Amino acid sequence: MRLPRRSAFRSKRRVGQYVAAALVSLVFVFPFLVMLSTAFKPESEIFSSPPALLPGTWTLANFRDALAAIPFWRYLFNTVLIAGLSMVGTALVCPMVAYSLAKVRWRGARVIFMLILGTMVLPPQVTMIPLYLIWDGVGAVGTIVPLIAPSFLGVPFFIFLVRQFLVSVSDSLIEAGRIDGASEFRIYWEIVLPIARPAVVTAAVFQFMWAWTDFVNPLIYLNRPENRTLSIGLYSFFGENTVAWGPLMAASVLFTVPAVLVFLIGQRFFIGGISAGAIK
Template sequence: MTIYRYALVILLAGVFVFPFIVMLTTAFKVSDEIFMAPPELLPRTWTLDHFVGALTQIPFFRFLLNTVVIAGLSVLGTVLVSPLVAYSLSKLRWKGRNLLFIMVLATMMLPPQVTLIPIYMMWNKVGATGTILPLIVPAFLGTPFFIFLIRQFLLSVPDELIEAAKVDGASEFRIYWSIVLPIARPALITSAVFQFVWAWTDFLYPLIYLNDEESYTLSIGLYSFLGEHGVQWGPLMASCVLFTLPAFLIFLVFQRYFIGGIATGALK
């Protein structure tokens, strides 16, 4: 049975990994080999021309900088605000706490398409459309999913530890900063990785709010390779490889904390 289970896992992994392998090998193929019949997975002639085209045909580094700024500020807002809200909903006792937590959970049930137009009208009224503010400010207001995730993790922190710190004269913020946050590091890193990947790969919201090419992100920039006379598959695949690499490296570095944070949240 163990052999069959491993075989099934390998088969499923192959199904999910195969598109990425095709993307990677296509980026190194010469143009004549991309649609060669019958198709071949590995290129006969390896080339870096498509990567050169990806870096020169669009302002790649400008788009990269914009994406890094938006993703970085979104992560900063997430790790600053969401843990504060989660701490108040898990360790502070105040009237209406449970009701507010239910309201936070209720907002997670709303599809983003439902609130897309009202939120756009709100940003348009304050003159923020065309800027990166609609893409980063929501992270500084707290994200329901991350509040829920971190709260579930903080429930595992013993109340006796917090009470002992209060007896020693520690303030509420000192307890939060010096005791709770270090313990909650797996949940914080998990939230940061989630937020980074979401902000890095987001296409819809930058498309809606950014109307100046100077402020485009990489996800929108990749669309430049889709012209009315066809698709430049080689440079597009090379750009996708470069676009995917940072998110892959981030997950690879922090996967230990990422998996631990998810597992703890699920157990709670």
């Protein structure tokens, strides 16, 4: 009689876990649903009492007003360019640095790795002014260079993430390549990089998200209106005394869709990439 009781207990426990996961998911999804609903509501329904989740009258006027209020397509191009180049830089540079720290024996590798970890401890507010002075000294303020160059120089967190994944790769595969006379770069490109694809894609998608939603750095470095990103453009809907909530929510939906698509494309690599870094 104990086995049926245990089975019933496990079934109830599993149902409870699913219910808890659904409730937690609803908490995170609810703000997005409110944003999506408000984007299709006429102005008279946005602050109706009692509030309704679904619009009584569906309208696309908020989207037309949002596209007319700001140079949306120009801002979208700037955002895609910055986020795309940042993602490419992360996918190219971070795995190479991580491979050299994880699988290549050279003097000072451990010290360099500790320094990289140390930079992760520093809050961005500490380095904000020194970095601005550096970029201003080379005449890069006002361009997108300060926003994309750090990705091509290596992002510490993603170097750490990919390095932890590569530590689990068998050394015998690499040694076999060296015995066959393959160069270090060929071993990295043909053996290690395909194995590390989940971690690399995870790092690239995270970098895209960070660059896509970044507000502070574009606000600091992009001082010309034609170079602004969508995150700055959304602030245009906040007036001195009022907020255009309908167009703001419509623009926010358009701002969110590309990031969601990138996440959905790369989500199948997420579990392997994140769990590998967490286990180590």
